[in-house]
Amino acid sequence: MKKRMLATIMTAAMVLSLVGCGAAKEAAAPAADAPAPAATEEAAPAPAEEAAEAAVEAVGGDVNGDGKIIVGYISKNTVDVFHATLNGAAEERLNSLVADGTITEWTGILDGNTDAAKQCDLAQDCINYPCDYVIILPAESTASDPAVTSMADAGIGVIVVNSATDSTDSAAMAFAGSDDVYAGELMGNYVMENVPDGGVFVHCQGVIGNSAQIQRGEGMNNTIGANSSWTNAADVPCDWDASKAVNTVDDYLAQYGDDLKAVICDNDDMSSAAQTECNAKGRTDIVCIGVDGNQGPLQMVKEGTLGATVLQDGAGQVNAGIDAIVAAIKGETVEKSIMVPFVLVTSDNVDQFLN
Amino acid sequence: MEAKKKFYQTDAFRMFMGKYGIGVVLVFMIVAIAIMKPRFIYPSNILNVLTQISVNCLIAYGMCLCITTGGIDLAVGSQLALVSVLLGQFIVLREMSLFPAIILSLAAATLFGFINGVLVAKFDMAAFVVTIATQLIIRSIAQIISDGKGMSLATPEFKAIYSGTLVGIPYPIIYMILISIVMYILMHWTKFGRYVFAVGGNVNAAIASGVNVFWTKTLCYTISGLLAGIAGVIFTSKTGSAQSNVGLAYETDAVAACVLGGTSFAGGISTAPGVLLGAIIIGCIYNGMNFLNIGSYYQYMTKGVIIIFAVLLDMVINKKNR
């Protein structure tokens, strides 16, 4: 008897934990933007007499015609610093759109787990939700493409942000991002300017196969890689991981000693960690640089312990993507490709990017 | 006490609950989510969830066999990557036709499964250690073959493996149903299945009963490799891309599906339908949490809490069997 009761209680507890997390989230959302209920109630139910008016609105807005405008947001992941910042910007902006009644609701941040297959699943979830617009930050250029195409086929307005997938041009409503090859070139040029004599450098790569890793590497090879006074000691797969970058620095310092002049990293989590390691070993002369412009590295630039970093304006990208949705809802024309530039941040301009 | 037994006191009911009690959890979960978001149980979403779980479900079946013999197969994620890369090599670079390319890729995955099995069974090495090691080796091979690059593998006929439908049912669901039937028969209707349970339950008694422990264990890992390979084909067709960085940590969900499905880590206990239920629960957790707008930071916690409670529940239901 006792056992059965315990069993029942446990089942109940499990279901409650699931429901509880959902409810907590739902309760939190309206609390955050208090005036929301009034606005949503006006926008959401479209009774008969308002139908005509609603129809006008729906021209660019309500894609699937269910009376609601729902925006989906498929993140690349929720763990690395750059994407956390980016997701935060999206969350803030989309909540405010819900608050002012531009959109009915949004899905919350769906976690792509840096896994293309997971993103394809999430795309199906968005179709079933049903979403009118979906912002997606692809994990892979090729493998995440089915997510984009399947949603586009279902009639959803897809906005690809940060990095493009293979058929972004043809299938997506808009792309908002930056040119990673250019970021690689910025890094290469910065190193060559600051160490005019040349020498040996080592390249800490991101997860092999990610488009950012491939394109940043390409930009790097176009510049410093093509310069005869520089030698690339190795391309080391560091999986975007700062601790692996530090290990790499140690290994190549041991091997090349004073000849090692620069460490080029695919992101600045790695470059800042690499620079810290070099500084700790008394090699402040080594130039470490990476891409993203996370707050930690920016702080180091401000302090003068890191020479420079290449800022990818993630918040700018995601806001440009959301601008495109707002434009579409209002029936305005949407720019197909929105390029948000990379910025080389040094001590001269760091203050304008530090929070 | 001696009076007429209520239906829930009967032996048959208890035994059913012992094996499939987790199904009750699933029903509760579906009802709870559906009440809050009716769209969750629309046929389109149900097909969606079932399609999504197919990869995990196939991996979980192989995992279940290995766990039942008292081991584990942690190399499945890498097997996925290997098959993905090989398919790219065969179809795109060697321009082979679909069928032989798939067969060759599956053969490779099966071979590595066999190697896992021999290492575990012949040399009596800990499965955990063996498969963690081969996981690294297999992923490295995949990276060497592909040179770390991804390539597009989106020919319509290859894409159809994942996105095709038969009378409205997506192919992945059909593969899953077919393999579920095969696994059910294999585990519960063949000599081999019995041997798997016996080896996992009490290896000495199995030896003393004339069971060939070496072949039983080896076959389990070989089958696990083959199933991971099939999952890899579906996976590659799903993403339309052949690359070596896929399938990271896929073993976690497979283990979770097994555990939810009543597979005992001590070995000797599991059922094929249980694994299917476990995989469906995992799918519902992912899909349902997205429907319920649960923040991604809370999703892992929810998943963890559900797994712990499900296993506790299972233990409570089955306590009398200890």
Next chain:
Amino acid sequence: MGNSEYILNCEGISKAFGGTQALKDVQLHIKPGEVHALLGENGAGKSTLMKCVIGLVKQDTGTMEFEGKPYQANGPVDALNCGISMIHQELNPEPHLTVAESIFLKRENTKGFLLDKKAQNKRCEDLLSKFEVPYTAKTKMKELTLAQVQMVEIIKAVSCDSRLIIMDEPTSSLDSTETDHLFEVIRDLKAKGVAIIYISHRMEEIFEICDRVSVFRNGTYVDSRDMEGVTRDELISMMVGRDVKSVFPKVDCEIGETVFKVDKISGKGFHDISFEVHAGEILGLSGLVGSGRSETMRAIFGLDPLESGTMYLEGKEITNKSPRDSIKKGICMVNEDRKNYGLCLLRSIRENISLPNLPAKQKGFLLNQKREKKEVGEVAKKLTVKCASLEHNGFSLSGGNQQKVVLAKWIMANPKVLILDEPTRGVDVGAKSDIHTLMCEFAAKGMAVIMISSELPEVMGMSDRILVYHEGTINGEVSRKEILANAITQENILQMAFGQR
């Protein structure tokens, strides 16, 4: 209601597990300083009652009194604090602990936060000195024999100042010298006024050591008697509720050709063993525990390697690399270690019985489960396996029924040679007699049966021929004729086991 004559009073105890009533309104009265036997078939309720006493399970109804005060333990530790300890049949020593650590487990000597090993070892040595044991406080548990581990448990009980010690089948894994030593200790404890509840299936022991006996049957209390003036047959009929005609149902049957023969086989623990066994014959192997009997049989069955010598089955030379080989050839073995080598307790009775017989039940690739169910059902019925359903797992069975399941799986394989290693150890009287009857039936069908037993009456009562082991070799052979003619007695066999000719 307190009765000062008794140290422990149990009244009206009932306990049900699920649908089965394990105890029905049971009573038990134990006097201080007596050795009180509990008798009953397995499943009669003795263990459940003892579990109630030490608080492992809580009775549904009924009250207990200990030393005149109402008593209800919440678990073994609680019971220990009250002065009651139990020595379990299956001991699970922690192999890496020392004797001292084991004895003072959970009540360690401490100095502040630290363990005071020195003081603890000293205290332990003091205790050990009273018991004349061949080990010290610092000996690791894993170095001890089963008998020694048991002694450690008893010392632990004494050191806790227990006034009542429950011993569950304490002699089941002891040989006769060890048993004698145990009895000395028991008599010692008794003299100090400690009451002992003694659970055993071995009548000889009960008559030797016990003062009074309480008999249980089917979860009910039958009666209590003084040992003086009660006969064995009386007790047995109280236990089983039916008269057991003779203790050993040996039927003489025709002894045929030589089925199996070994010539000068050697291995770990035995050397130069030669014997043959005939169709229809029950060959008994006697000897002390550790004299090489089980080791020989394990090697023959293929569980352990054979170092030299040859084996012949039906005149042809054979080698057995694994149990698989032997089963295929028709040699099957019931292992003495039922828990490890006999059954897969997690799985159902049906699966256990058919495990070695699956190849015969295949229909193409699939198993013919219908036929399997039918055949397993038949053999289980024939062997009178008592279970609610064949789909239940092995944990649900009593020891005797587990043993019948092991027998069932080999009977289904229809072997030519059946090796039984301690087939009735830890088995209740009813099941024991069933197993003996079955052995005779197997022999009558032309099987060659080899039985290892540490119980002399069993070997002498059941065997057509007895080989007596001493230190790894065969030291003597006795025929049934000699036994029936009283030319050979238990004493003679024991002498052979101890190395005399």
